[in-house]
Amino acid sequence: MAAQPVTLSMVFDAQQALKGFARRTDLLPASTSVFGANHDVWLKAENLQRTGSFKIRGAYNRMRQMSGEERARGVICASAGNHAQGVALAARELGIRSCVVMPEGAPISKVEATRAYGAEAVLRGDSFNAAQSYAHKLQKERGMVFIHAFDDPFIIAGQGTAGLEIVQDRPDVKTVVVPVGGGGLAAGVALAVKETRPDVRVIGAEPENAASMLRSFEAGKPVKLTQCHTLADGVAVKSPGDLTYKLCRRYLDGVVTVSENEIAAAILAMLERSKMLVEGAGAVSLAALIARPELDGPAVAVVSGGNIDVNILERIIEKGLMNSGRRARLGAYIADRPGQLSHLLDLLAGQGVNVLSVSHDRLAPTVALGQTAVSVEVETRSAEHIEAARAALLAHGYHLAD
Numbered sequence: 001m002a003a004q005p006v007t008l009s010m011v012f013d014a015q016q017a018l019k020g021f022a023r024r025t026d027l028l029p030a031s032t033s034v035f036g037a038n039h040d041v042w043l044k045a046e047n048l049q050r051t052g053s054f055k056i057r058g059a060y061n062r063m064r065q066m067s068g069e070e071r072a073r074g075v076i077c078a079s080a081g082n083h084a085q086g087v088a089l090a091a092r093e094l095g096i097r098s099c100v101v102m103p104e105g106a107p108i109s110k111v112e113a114t115r116a117y118g119a120e121a122v123l124r125g126d127s128f129n130a131a132q133s134y135a136h137k138l139q140k141e142r143g144m145v146f147i148h149a150f151d152d153p154f155i156i157a158g159q160g161t162a163g164l165e166i167v168q169d170r171p172d173v174k175t176v177v178v179p180v181g182g183g184g185l186a187a188g189v190a191l192a193v194k195e196t197r198p199d200v201r202v203i204g205a206e207p208e209n210a211a212s213m214l215r216s217f218e219a220g221k222p223v224k225l226t227q228c229h230t231l232a233d234g235v236a237v238k239s240p241g242d243l244t245y246k247l248c249r250r251y252l253d254g255v256v257t258v259s260e261n262e263i264a265a266a267i268l269a270m271l272e273r274s275k276m277l278v279e280g281a282g283a284v285s286l287a288a289l290i291a292r293p294e295l296d297g298p299a300v301a302v303v304s305g306g307n308i309d310v311n312i313l314e315r316i317i318e319k320g321l322m323n324s325g326r327r328a329r330l331g332a333y334i335a336d337r338p339g340q341l342s343h344l345l346d347l348l349a350g351q352g353v354n355v356l357s358v359s360h361d362r363l364a365p366t367v368a369l370g371q372t373a374v375s376v377e378v379e380t381r382s383a384e385h386i387e388a389a390r391a392a393l394l395a396h397g398y399h400l401a402d
Helices: 008-017 055-063 068-073 082-094 108-116 128-142 153-169 184-196 212-219 242-251 260-273 280-291 310-323 340-350 383-395
Strands: 027-029 041-045 075-078 098-102 120-123 175-179 201-207 254-258 299-303 327-335 354-361 371-379 399-401
Touching (some): 008 055, 008 184, 055 082, 075 128, 082 098, 082 108, 108 120, 153 184, 184 242, 201 280, 254 260, 280 299, 327 340, 327 383, 340 383, 383 399
Parallel strands (some): 041 299, 098 120
Antiparallel strands (some): 027 041, 327 371, 327 399
């Protein structure tokens, strides 16, 4: 199937077929407090799609092509979580048995959701690529039909329907930013946009720690990363597909990367200011637009999914608060005498710092006899506020600890 080209007519055909199954997700105006008052940004809210991500578009479009004999054999796929849920739901709707192989570190919420849609979920390997290798092994043993997560013309055409909706619903769009993992969404969206509106810029966005498409562009061919560790697990793919690489090379106007801190900050900003839950992969395009306000607007960021594990979300919020200067740990050495800790805390309170927790350590090797090291976790307003609190401590003679 991968030898078949992907055409705009296939995308239009998929759009008709998906009516009644996939939602035509809204284009929502982004909060100016996140992207800036002069930046006209809209969000293609695929996090509000059925199963919480765009993946059901391609999964259903691919599986509806199957013959009766193929449907009887059942389907199998590999996924970090979102493709798993898309395949599971599409298979249930079409009456097809499904098996999904997921990395052992896949978010628990995605594993349980996949099972809830009726699929058999098998955990194997420490990455998407390892899970995919095992899925191919199972596919041969069981005789099932393999549903690729991205490198399939009907998968790409299905994902491209999101791009059609963007240009149909926002005809004045000038820039579209789309997350890139294996490249199925980016290839489909870029093809649909460029074939209908060649004047619109389409930019791919990847995590710095999983920039397989950018590295492939630089090499002039698909390359495989040696490692791929990012909180954006939905785009943690070591290598793009052959077909997705060719289409992205042809249709994307460029690929930009964002750091893990930028992804975490985008998740936190969307949650706090736009009241929208976004997973790491879905936040990549948002982070790219936040970091690059020079991109022409109206700009659309494809928010590819919102399936984030609550445990990971808690860590992201904590890290995001630290990175944005909203939370900090201050350390100081004080005399081990009554009243000294109270004096330190009173000084911080005078700076408008809210103390969350306090810990003492008299026994650390760096602590002199008669002293204690105090670590204070605090809520602050900004990085400047943290520096002001530190300056106040230094001005009152405190020796600060790292």
